[in-house]
Amino acid sequence: DTGVSQDPRHKITKRGQNVTFRCDPISEHNRLYWYRQTLGQGPEFLTYFQNEAQLEKSRLLSDRFSAERPKGSFSTLEIQRTEQGDSAMYLCASSRRDQSTGELFFGEGSRLTVL
Amino acid sequence: AQSVAQPEDQVNVAEGNPLTVKCTYSVSGNPYLFWYVQYPNRGLQFLLKYITGDNLVKGSYGFEAEFNKSQTSFHLKKPSALVSDSALYFCAVRDKVDSSYKLIFGSGTRLLVRP
Numbered sequence: 001d002t003g004v005s006q007d008p009r010h011k012i013t014k015r016g017q018n019v020t021f022r023c024d025p026i027s028e029h030n031r032l033y034w035y036r037q038t039l040g041q042g043p044e045f046l047t048y049f050q051n052e053a054q055l056e057k058s059r060l061l062s063d064r065f066s067a068e069r070p071k072g073s074f075s076t077l078e079i080q081r082t083e084q085g086d087s088a089m090y091l092c093a094s095s096r097r098d099q100s101t102g103e104l105f106f107g108e109g110s111r112l113t114v115l
Numbered sequence: 116a117q118s119v120a121q122p123e124d125q126v127n128v129a130e131g132n133p134l135t136v137k138c139t140y141s142v143s144g145n146p147y148l149f150w151y152v153q154y155p156n157r158g159l160q161f162l163l164k165y166i167t168g169d170n171l172v173k174g175s176y177g178f179e180a181e182f183n184k185s186q187t188s189f190h191l192k193k194p195s196a197l198v199s200d201s202a203l204y205f206c207a208v209r210d211k212v213d214s215s216y217k218l219i220f221g222s223g224t225r226l227l228v229r230p
Contacts, residue, residue: 004158033217042220043159044120048119056215061120095216101166103149104218106158 002026004093004107012113013082020078021110025094032075033104034067035091036060043091049075050097082114117142119221121209127227128196136191136224138206147209148189149218152178152202159205165189176200196228 005024013019023030030051035043046065047057051072061067064082069075078084089111093104118141128134140146147166151159163174170182181192189206203225207218 031216035220040222042207042222045217045219048215048217056217086129091166093159100211100216101164102216103164104216105159105161106151108156108158111156 002038003091004039004094004105006090006110008110008112009108010111013113014115015084016081017110018078018080019082020076021090021092021112022074022076023092023107024074024093026105028095028096029105030072030097031095032069033095034077035093036076037089037091037109038087046077079112082112084114087112087114101109117208117210117213117219119206121204121206121224122131123224124222125225125227127229130198130228130230131195134172134193134196134200134226134228136190136206136226137220138191140206140208141187142210144210145211146179147206147211148182149209149221150174150178150189150191151205151207153205153223154202155207157181158218162191184193196226198228201226201228213216215222 005020016035032047034046037043049069064080067077089109093106095104120139149164150162165172165182173179203223205223206221
């Protein structure tokens with residue numbers, strides 16, 4: 001079991017730049033979730049995919065954010081024209097579609113710092 | 116709408132003493148409830164969950180939680196705390212009728228176990 005992996009683990013960027021994070025879920029998991037966690041807060045839901053379909057987006061996901069899962073395997077989260085308020089830990093999680101009672105399995109996160 | 120409240124930002128306890136971390140929830144339907152733990156610069160690790168049945172559920176590392184439907188609570192407990200239990204703890208809820216299976220998290224409680 002390789003677990004959920006995220007890359008990069010840390011990203012420092014200047015305001016206005018674009019950044020992209022990648023998430024590789026557990027191989028048999030067809031559901032994939034993105035969360036954002038700021039200091040002192042709990043994770044906040046951003047969006048989720050079932051296979052390659054993006055089925056729900058939070059209103060936290062502004063137009064500058066876009067997520068994809070083109071082949072139903074790995075996913076990317078891109079933030080365009082970053083702002084200082086985007087500084088946070090971005091967490092990816094996965095689960096199996098047939099496990100409605102199952103927990104989500106989280107990666108270790110990608111920490112973004114916008115200067 | 117689903118929500119979770121963790122009323123304590125921090126809980127302090129001496130090693131060997133029992134600990135309780137409080138959680139209350141709100142869902143429109145029936146809840147699935149979860150506890151996760153987060154160590155510094157790490158992702159979330161699943162501890163335990165309540166789906167149905169016995170109101171007292173046991174999980175990893177000697178933790179347990181008690182589901183109380185009338186009080187809409189799901190408090191995390193451990194009979195004897197260890198210094199290594201010091202971490203950030205998150206309660207989360209899923210509404211059974213939410214087909215996304217996403218979790219809604221509380222703001223977290225920092226547990227500090229002193230030697």
